[in-house]
Amino acid sequence: MKGLVTAFVGSVIEAWAELRIHRTRVLLSLVGVAVAVCALTSVVALGNIAQQATIETSERSSGRPATLYVSAYTADGSAPPTATMDKTWNEALERYSVHYASRVNQQQVSIQFIDGVSPVNATLVDQPYGTMHRVEVVRGSWFGETDATRLAPALIVNDIFWQRLGSPDLATHPTVSLVGSKPVTAVITGVIAALPYEDQPSMMMLNDSYTRLAEQLATDASYPSYPSYEMWVPPSVSAELTTRLQSDFSASLGEGATAQVNRQDYAAYGDDPFLPIKLMISGVAVLVLLLGALGLVNISLVTVRQRIQEIGIRRSFGATAARVFFAVMMESVVATVAAGVVGVMLSILIVKSPWVEDVISQGVSDIPAFPLDAALLGLAAATVVGAIAGLLPALVAVRVKVIDAIRY
Amino acid sequence: MTFLELRGVGRTVSRPDDRPLVILDGVELVVEVGDRLSIVGRSGSGKSTLLNLLGLLDSPTEGEIFLDDEPTRHFSARRRDVTRGRDVGFIFQQFNLLQGRTALENVMTPLLYDTGSAFWRRRAIASEMLDRVGLGHRLSSTPDRLSGGEQQRVAIARALVRRPRLILADEPTGALDIETGEIVMALLDEIATASDAALVTITHDPAIAALATRRFRLEKGALVDAAAPVLAHEGAPGHPFADPSGSDS
Structure with missing residues (x-):
């Protein structure tokens, strides 16, 4: 040695x-x-x-591998009842012990800016969405576990939205008014970078917050609303889970409605x-x-x-x-x-x-x-x-x- | 005390035409601790071949070399290298210092192959050895900045820095003037005596050979006492190589 x-x-x-x-x-x-x-x-x-x-x-845009998308439509092209979908969805999450899951919906909400009211695209999500889609919050933070129960709903806005408000310091809890039959004051808790193709204000809101306030808000009825349901699962079980979810949703929605479960993440088409x-x-x-x-x-x-x-x-x-x-x-x-x-x-x-x-x-x-x-x-x-x-x-x-x- | 012994050692090589050429034949030699040997011989008489055998750089084709009464024939290549590094110090006619390295680095070189404390203390040991040969003030000098005598003194320090039991000097004064040669030989003798090493000097120079206590001459591949009468030579260009076939080439 x-x-x-x-x-x-x-x-x-x-x-x-x-x-x-x-x-x-x-x-x-x-x-x-x-x-x-x-x-x-x-x-x-x-x-x-x-x-x-x-x-x-x-x-x-399409989630991390493997992200399963569940969507359903009826014979006349409309979405099945939200209550039925949500119930089936929650049962599935519990049955298969899925922790990362989010309902995703698009709505248009009227926002009172300093220079007038503008319709703004709102993406309605659940709290795990941030992790599932690698949302990077450049100021403030992503939705917390308790944000859904806030009386003044939390909003995460893109930087175009934020700049239009005058780029306020988030530590001062800046608010914005959501226009409707009874205006709702919302608090901006986070700012994300605008996507390269975005040139208009947009925002994200928790599904539960929106549902609670939906009746008060002036939303565009003609705006198509097709909620999708996403879950992030291990790629090894995604194929089997797809089959099972398909079967669960078809059984729950009954005849006349079609449920589709598929993978759309980048790794869905090959190793x-x-x-x-x-x-x-x-x-x-x-x-x-x-x-x-x-x-x-x-x-x-x-x-x-x-x-x-x-x-x-x-x-x-x-x-x-x-x-x-x-x-x-x-x-x-x-x-x-x-x-x-x-x-x-x-x-x-x-x-x-x-x-x-x-x-x-x-x-x-x-x-x-x-x-x-x-x-x-x-x-x-x-x-x-x-x-x-x-x-x-x-x-x-x-x-x-x-x-x-x-x-x- | 005998530590190296050659018994009937011969060295034969093949000529380009595959005929054997005997360089050394039946060499008998005993080297004792502290011995002073000189070996003279004409060019091509096999002096360097004998030196290579003594230094374990080469193996005999006949006979046996014993080191501490152990035959070296079955030494592995590694053991020969390690034994050579530990027990033998070489001094060459052209000094063979490593160019670009300082005197100190040259003397430290053999200590790089030591595995004991000498490895870690190599700088101090080498400095001390250079001091002993009178070059304590030239530690940082590279060979191209040293005179011939100084270079040979560095070579002596390098050969002795691991305190070998045998010093093999191949024409150590061959590249020096007479006066410097005498100084170098005196120094070599002094340091070899101080470290109890045997000194085998191969030389053309009768004056250098005379400094040894035991003097030999290589003649027709055989090692004979230098005091013995010189054999009449045949005058053939190939002489003194002997042809075992007996034919005159």
Whole structure:
């Protein structure tokens, strides 16, 4: 054990001394590796960011895998009675122990702004919706468990809505009047970013709050109302649950009504919709890295041939073949790890530069942070490239005949 | 006390035409602790081959080399390397210092292969050794900034820094002027004596050879007492290699 420690430390010392003495050569050979690692890390990071952004965008609109949608309609095209739907829905949630579920409905509510009354699209949801759709509240917070029982209903509005109110501080509990037969005062508790295509105020409200106040509010009767019911379940049970829910709702609604249960999240149509892009990115990254490694192998091989006498001298002073092999290998690994660190840092600078962020963030409201796995992959790749590139020179070094080498 | 012994050692290599070429034949040699041996011989007489065998860099094709009464024939490659690092110190004609490294780093090099406390104390030990050879003020000098004599002194410090039992010096004064050569040999003798190491010097120079207490000559692949009369040579270009087939090549 003691011998192993000294051998390892000794090899690293030898490798470092070698790199220090030949720093110009090493620097030149490592430029290629640093660029390759930078390219690899950047490609993977950009790919991951783009993929993550796409996933998050998908999840915001159609839920996280697996989100089951239940909808029903009668023969004349109208929605079945809400009470029947809600009862069946609640029974199903209890029966299958589903914790993340939300009714989703669209309504139009008249809002008294400072410059007049405007109709505003209201999305009526239940509290778990925020988690199910990754709703990011930029100010304030998402609905709490007790918000449904508030006398003054809580509203979460988009930033267009909020700005129209004069961008009030949420800590002051800004209110807004919902126009109706008897106006209702609502409190704005959160602000979300407007979707890229939104140019009008919109808001979210809890279903239970709305139901309680529905009769007081002036809603547009012509506005189509088709409530849907969503639940977020483990993908492994989604298929079976779909069948069971279909059967439960059909039985509950009786003849004359049709219930539909389906998955609409991004992962509904295959195992991994991002597989092609992942494969493409990986292919490019591996190619880039191979080119970097080839350059390094080339220089390392030339270098080791120039060092035959030095290797012979070391052997004459007791360096074993294994030690020489490991030391030459370590030179390559130590160097490429250093180059890897530089490459990853360069990559972070590139990927997080405002210009690149602008290019990759089109249509995405928030850019994910630089992916840690891309940085780790870059470092791991640098280490592996170092080991592989060091393998050939190390084999050459071991095959050096000591007697000839000393007289080289 | 004997620690290295060669019994009937021979070394034969194949020529390009596959005929064997005997370089050493029936060499008998005993090296005692603290011995001073010199081996002279013409160019190509097998001096370096003998040195390589003594330093466990090469193996004999005939006979046996005993180290502490143990035959080395069955030593694994690793054991030979480890034994060489621990027990043998080499001094080369061209110094063979590692270029780009300072005198201190050169002397520290053998200690990198030590597994004990010497590994961790290598800087202090190497500094002390350089001080002993009078180069305490040149620790940071690289070989290209040292004179020939200084370089050989660094090489001596490097060879002795692990306190080997055997020092193999291959033409240690070959690249030095006479005066510097004498100084270097005196230093080598002094330090070898202080560390109780045996010194085997291979040289062309009769004056250097005369410094040894036991003197040998390599002739026709055989190791003979230097005091013995010189054999008449055949004058063939290949001489003194002996051809076991008896044919005159």
